[in-house]
Amino acid sequence: xxxxxxxxxxxxxxxxxLVLLRCNYSSSVPPYLFWYVQYPNQGLQLLxxxxxxxxxxxGINGFEAEFKKSETSFxxxxxxxxxxxxxxxxxxxxxxYSTLTFGKGTMLLVSP
Amino acid sequence: DGGITQSxxxxxxxxxxxxxxxxxxxxxxxxxxxxxxxxxxGLRLIYYSQIVNDFQxxxxxxxxxxxxxxxxxxxxxxTSAQKNPTxxxxxxxxxxxxxxxxxxxFGDGTRLSIL
Numbered sequence: 001x002x003x004x005x006x007x008x009x010x011x012x013x014x015x016x017x018l019v020l021l022r023c024n025y026s027s028s029v030p031p032y033l034f035w036y037v038q039y040p041n042q043g044l045q046l047l048x049x050x051x052x053x054x055x056x057x058x059g060i061n062g063f064e065a066e067f068k069k070s071e072t073s074f075x076x077x078x079x080x081x082x083x084x085x086x087x088x089x090x091x092x093x094x095x096x097y098s099t100l101t102f103g104k105g106t107m108l109l110v111s112p
Numbered sequence: 113d114g115g116i117t118q119s120x121x122x123x124x125x126x127x128x129x130x131x132x133x134x135x136x137x138x139x140x141x142x143x144x145x146x147x148x149x150x151x152x153x154g155l156r157l158i159y160y161s162q163i164v165n166d167f168q169x170x171x172x173x174x175x176x177x178x179x180x181x182x183x184x185x186x187x188x189x190x191t192s193a194q195k196n197p198t199x200x201x202x203x204x205x206x207x208x209x210x211x212x213x214x215x216x217x218f219g220d221g222t223r224l225s226i227l
Contacts (some may be wrong), residue, residue: 009152032213043116043202043218044155051213090154094212098143098162099170104154 002027002095006103014111019078021106023065023091026072032094033074035065038105039087047089050074061085086110114139116219118203123224125190125197133188133222135203143208144186145216148172149200158201161186162209190224198226 007022025031032051036044048059055067065076074091088107092100116137125131137144143162147155157170161180175194180186186205190197201222208214 034215036218041221041223043118043204043220044216045218046215049213049215096212098206098208098210098212098214099145099157099160100212100216102147102155104152 002031002093002101004091004093004101004103006089006091006106008106009104010107010109012109012111013081015083016080019063019076019081019085019108021076021089021091021108023074023076023103024072025074025091025093027093027095029095032096033065033067034092034094034100035059035063035074035076036090036092037087038090044090047076081108081110083110083112116203116205116217118201118219118222120222121220123222124227125224126227128192130189130191131224133190133201133203133224135186135188135219137184137186137203137205137217137219139205139217140183141205141207141217142183143206144180145204145206146170146176146178146186146188147202147204149202149221155202158188197224199224 003026005024034049035047048057050067058064091103119134145160146158159178161167177189203219204216206216
């Protein structure tokens with residue numbers, strides 16, 4: 001069985017501050033991991049994915065994530081938040097099958 | 113441009129009525145998926161299909177049905193047996209053939225409400 005835990009349903013940052021969104025996973029086999037972003041009333045867009053190559057993965061819009069096997073984590077970071085980053089972010093895991101298990105999401109709020 | 117089209121964007125259902133949500137993709141993807149999204153619950157898998165004329169139940173299939181008669185189409189029917197159908201429904205597709213290492217591409221969703 002696989003599962004994803006996203007710590008914090010809401011995260012608030014100021015514009016220009018570091019963004020850190022936490023994701024921990026559980027998987028019986030080496031996982032594939034994904035981060036998605038969702039803007040209101042829209043579908044999900046892929047930010048980045050980890051598929052067993054480099055442990056530090058760079059994605060779109062300046063986001064990156066680091067796979068840490070010992071901590072079973074895949075936290076998402078961005079050095080400097082923009083107002084346009086305000087959205088809901090989802091971490092997802094696949095354990096080698098074609099289905100994904102999603103976390104419950106973290107809403108990122110960015111204040112000026 | 114290639115993508116996934118979901119229609120309608122908003123849908124209203126009366127008690128006891130079946131409704132069908134449309135999902136069409138022109139990405140030539142083999143796999144297609146239906147998710148239900150409720151506030152604070154993330155995405156939960158309803159059904160998925162890896163090939164035409166074949167599909168599997170996800171975690172919350174009760175009260176839903178699907179068909180996959182064409183590669184590009186994967187309609188979802190919300191039946192009257194689904195007692196709490198109000199939600200945001202998302203369709204996705206992927207090139208994944210069982211390995212799990214391919215991302216899913218999403219449509220813009222259909223919001224279903226009960227009258």
